[in-house]
Amino acid sequence: LPGYFILADGERAGIVGFQRIAAVGGKQAVAISINLDPKRRSKGLGAEALKAIQPLLKAQGVQIILAEIQTTNPASRKAFEKAGFKYHDQYSRLLASGETVVVERLTVTISESFCLPGSNRAIGEGEPCFVVAEAGSNWKIGTAEENNKTARRLIDVAKEAGCDAVKFQTFKAKSTYVSNAGDSDYLRESGEVRNVFDLLKELEMPYEMVLELAEYARQVDITFLTTAFSVDDLNAIDKCVPIHKIASYENSHLRLLQAAAATGKPTMMSTGASPIDEIDWSVDYFRQLSAAPLILMQCTAAYPAPRKALNLRTIPTLRSRYDCLVGLSDHSKDPIAAPIMAIALGASALEKHFTLDNNLPGPDHQYAIEPPQLKAMMVAIREAEESLGDGFKQVAPEEQELFRFAKRSLQALVDLKPGDVLTEDKNFGILRPGSMSKGMHPRHLAQVAGRPVKKPVAQGSGLTFDHLLDSIN
Numbered sequence: 001l002p003g004y005f006i007l008a009d010g011e012r013a014g015i016v017g018f019q020r021i022a023a024v025g026g027k028q029a030v031a032i033s034i035n036l037d038p039k040r041r042s043k044g045l046g047a048e049a050l051k052a053i054q055p056l057l058k059a060q061g062v063q064i065i066l067a068e069i070q071t072t073n074p075a076s077r078k079a080f081e082k083a084g085f086k087y088h089d090q091y092s093r094l095l096a097s098g099e100t101v102v103v104e105r106l107t108v109t110i111s112e113s114f115c116l117p118g119s120n121r122a123i124g125e126g127e128p129c130f131v132v133a134e135a136g137s138n139w140k141i142g143t144a145e146e147n148n149k150t151a152r153r154l155i156d157v158a159k160e161a162g163c164d165a166v167k168f169q170t171f172k173a174k175s176t177y178v179s180n181a182g183d184s185d186y187l188r189e190s191g192e193v194r195n196v197f198d199l200l201k202e203l204e205m206p207y208e209m210v211l212e213l214a215e216y217a218r219q220v221d222i223t224f225l226t227t228a229f230s231v232d233d234l235n236a237i238d239k240c241v242p243i244h245k246i247a248s249y250e251n252s253h254l255r256l257l258q259a260a261a262a263t264g265k266p267t268m269m270s271t272g273a274s275p276i277d278e279i280d281w282s283v284d285y286f287r288q289l290s291a292a293p294l295i296l297m298q299c300t301a302a303y304p305a306p307r308k309a310l311n312l313r314t315i316p317t318l319r320s321r322y323d324c325l326v327g328l329s330d331h332s333k334d335p336i337a338a339p340i341m342a343i344a345l346g347a348s349a350l351e352k353h354f355t356l357d358n359n360l361p362g363p364d365h366q367y368a369i370e371p372p373q374l375k376a377m378m379v380a381i382r383e384a385e386e387s388l389g390d391g392f393k394q395v396a397p398e399e400q401e402l403f404r405f406a407k408r409s410l411q412a413l414v415d416l417k418p419g420d421v422l423t424e425d426k427n428f429g430i431l432r433p434g435s436m437s438k439g440m441h442p443r444h445l446a447q448v449a450g451r452p453v454k455k456p457v458a459q460g461s462g463l464t465f466d467h468l469l470d471s472i473n
Contacts, residue, residue, distance in 0.1 A: 272301030
């Protein structure tokens with residue numbers, strides 16, 4: 001990472017430097033150092049610089065910044081604390097003089113993440129994508145016994161696939177649509193010709209069933225979620241869920257936003273069929289009421305959503321505009337393409353509709369994915385995350401052998417003896433060393449050519465600084 005100069009009154013007043021270090025708690029970390037002109041100290045400039053640097057590091061994928069300060073330097077500690085750093089731990093360091101000093105380590109986390117209430121599952125930057133298997137209303141297939149059995153099987157399938165959560169929907173027709181709402185093209189295309197009010201009335205999940213399914217999900221060890229569509233619904237299901245979900249068509253429902261905010265729980269908010277000014281209002285309004293984490297879900301309100309309408313580039317746009325976590329509520333039929341692209345674009349959460357069988361009766365089965373596809377999706381997501389890496393370009397451990405064996409360097413073409421003058425393509429060249437010792441980088445060619453060697457170099461061996469009669473600066 002590059003260092004940065006600190007400017008004050010148009011002049012250089014100091015410098016901030018960084019060094020990549022081992023991950024802290026699984027998060028990408030750098031150690032920071034700061035040096036100020038003595039004349040500029042004790043004026044708050046250091047704290048200002050430490051604050052200003054954080055967005056720049058965050059943009060480069062850094063999640064934690066670590067500072068080491070000797071306990072004999074309280075002024076420096078004060079500057080770091082003003083910039084948001086907090087005490088982490090301390091250790092004793094042995095100096096070259098033989099003196100032992102106590103060093104405190106302070107850290108600041110600059111990535112957005114939070115722990116799922118009631119568990120140690122973290123959601124956010126640098127964490128595995130939080131994947132929600134959306135069962136929706138696909139539990140409703142017949143009698144009460146059949147419905148309950150289907151709902152439990154949906155929970156089992158989500159768990160077996162490796163999803164983080166399974167989600168249903170909790171609504172009452174009377175608090176969702178006007179009674180004479182009519183039907184829609186979407187419902188007609190899925191084979192439903194009834195008035196949407198009547199259809200929703202049939203798909204209502206009783207509150208007592210929500211409680212039973214939440215308990216069953218707890219027993220099989222998968223997070224239970226359900227989307228509430230009214231204040232009464234939210235109050236009824238609040239004790240069952242660690243996160244609330246606001247559906248796309250409900251993100252303008254200020255009473256529902258008030259109720260969700262009042263719980264103090266994290267909230268996922270979908271943005272389908274929502275212009276940017278409406279999202280501005282929804283986010284603003286929620287944040288006025290709650291400091292709880294907010295995850296905006298890019299969503300295309302079409303069932304199924306065609307690939308060309310997914311607009312996945314909205315994910316980083318929403319992340320930048322609202323400075324919050326962003327995910328994808330995916331209504332496309334393909335189980336792989338959109339989820340993998342969403343992961344690559346920084347999605348922290350993903351929601352995907354699934355069913356036990358696309359041929360079951362109901363409005364949502366046809367565009368949902370089936371159990372084998374859900375499992376394949378989870379495998380692809382976790383493999384994609386593994387492939388992302390940390391964003392820090394360096395020679396990977398898996399590349400070390402070929403870095404030494406095949407990366408070109410300055411190698412001797414013949415046996416060299418002390419006093420031989422190095423001449424390119426005559427007695428040394430830019431070659432791959434193979435199993436011979438590796439020489440210096442070719443960028444030193446101009447400094448090497450014309451220099452005599454001071455010790456023997458075997459043919460094929462790499463030329464190093466130690467072989468040259470005169471030192472190289």
